[in-house]
Amino acid sequence: MEEKKHISHLIFLFVGLSVSFLFFFLFRFNLRYQFFSVLAGVSYYVLWAFVHHYLEDRLTFQIILEYVLIGGIVTLLFAMVLGI
Amino acid sequence: MKLVTFAHFLPDVNGKRRSHLLSHKALSYYSFLLLFLMASIRVTAVRMPGVLGYASNINASDLYKYTNEQRKLKGLSELNLDPDLTKAASAKAEDMFKNNYWAHVSPSGIEPWYFFSEVNYDYSTAGENLAKNFNESKSVVKAWMDSPTHRDNLLNPNYNDIGFAVVNGTLDGYQTTLVVQFFGKRRTPVPVEKVEIGGLKVQRSDSSLLESQIGEKLSAVDTSKKEEFPLIDIYFFTKTISLILAGFVFALFMIDFWYSSRKGIVKLNGHTLAHIFLLMLAIVSIGFVIVPGRVL
Numbered sequence: 001m002e003e004k005k006h007i008s009h010l011i012f013l014f015v016g017l018s019v020s021f022l023f024f025f026l027f028r029f030n031l032r033y034q035f036f037s038v039l040a041g042v043s044y045y046v047l048w049a050f051v052h053h054y055l056e057d058r059l060t061f062q063i064i065l066e067y068v069l070i071g072g073i074v075t076l077l078f079a080m081v082l083g084i
Numbered sequence: 085m086k087l088v089t090f091a092h093f094l095p096d097v098n099g100k101r102r103s104h105l106l107s108h109k110a111l112s113y114y115s116f117l118l119l120f121l122m123a124s125i126r127v128t129a130v131r132m133p134g135v136l137g138y139a140s141n142i143n144a145s146d147l148y149k150y151t152n153e154q155r156k157l158k159g160l161s162e163l164n165l166d167p168d169l170t171k172a173a174s175a176k177a178e179d180m181f182k183n184n185y186w187a188h189v190s191p192s193g194i195e196p197w198y199f200f201s202e203v204n205y206d207y208s209t210a211g212e213n214l215a216k217n218f219n220e221s222k223s224v225v226k227a228w229m230d231s232p233t234h235r236d237n238l239l240n241p242n243y244n245d246i247g248f249a250v251v252n253g254t255l256d257g258y259q260t261t262l263v264v265q266f267f268g269k270r271r272t273p274v275p276v277e278k279v280e281i282g283g284l285k286v287q288r289s290d291s292s293l294l295e296s297q298i299g300e301k302l303s304a305v306d307t308s309k310k311e312e313f314p315l316i317d318i319y320f321f322t323k324t325i326s327l328i329l330a331g332f333v334f335a336l337f338m339i340d341f342w343y344s345s346r347k348g349i350v351k352l353n354g355h356t357l358a359h360i361f362l363l364m365l366a367i368v369s370i371g372f373v374i375v376p377g378r379v380l
């Protein structure tokens with residue numbers, strides 16, 4: 001049961017991030033919209049972390065910090081290549 | 085000073101923590117490294133304009149050919165390369181470099197139509213497509229075709245004439261190539277004669293330039309006949325750095341996942357698969373989706 005719940009959480013994340021990737025692709029000639037897609041994807045990823053770890057009763061500052069740091073790195077990587 | 089050893093790549097079995105290279109401290113360092121690189125790029129662009137830029141191999145002849153190919157595919161008439169529109173497009177490109185902007189309307193409020201009137205092109209309908217940072221003519225036309233508003237311009241049946249400018253210069257400190265595509269239809273059709281120059285159908289009014297002069301004008305705006313290479317191709321540079329860093333962190337998480345599964349380490353941290361998926365999407369996006377070219 002726990003395993004199934006875990007997988008369904010991951011599916012939510014994969015679908016959400018895939019949607020943001022799709023928008024990123026669709027807006028490939030529009031710098032601003034493309035970067036908004038990245039911000040939306042990363043925000044969804046951090047929000048997902050809150051919900052997922054809260055439901056699993058493992059929500060701590062250290063865990064959320066890890067997501068924020070990785071989300072931050074990903075945002076900066078895109079910002080650098082897109083020339084934001 | 086502690087050197088990085090193999091152990092730094094592996095999760096801490098006893099502490100039940102991630103590897104040193106994935107600690108919060110390490111992740112913060114990666115962020116600062118990126119911020120430092122971004123700041124350095126900005127400073128270089130301001131202090132040494134033209135050092136950074138986008139490689140380009142665009143030419144007006146190909147743009148004209150691909151534009152008409154797209155129109156023919158839709159059953160539309162071919163557009164005539166108009167020397168006046170070409171002159172107007174060139175003036176617009178020069179104005180953008182001179183006043184350091186990339187927009188349909190200049191910071192001082194000059195609209196594209198101003199450049200039409202400057203060359204006495206009295207239009208009943210007109211349009212403008214812009215592009216920058218592309219490295220191939222075909223990509224420019226493809227990008228315009230992929231954007232609904234630019235495609236509407238390109239496939240507008242009301243236009244008769246077209247003019248191009250492909251001009252290299254420095255914009256915002258980056259060496260780049262600006263492409264201006266002007267469309268139009270004269271309010272009063274003037275007696276025209278069509279001449280062929282280098283395979284291009286060029287429209288010439290009675291009072292306009294001689295054939296040799298038209299050729300010179302085309303050469304003047306088509307500066308991309310020679311391929312332009314900046315000292316540092318900013319797109320290639322930032323893409324390479326990003327892929328290396330993203331690949332490195334991705335590999336660290338893969339090692340973490342594999343090693344933790346193998347040793348049965350249950351760590352109190354974020355979901356490794358979630359991080360792996362995010363980084364994987366970032367690598368694919370940066371590697372295959374991002375293009376330097378922009379259209380407006």
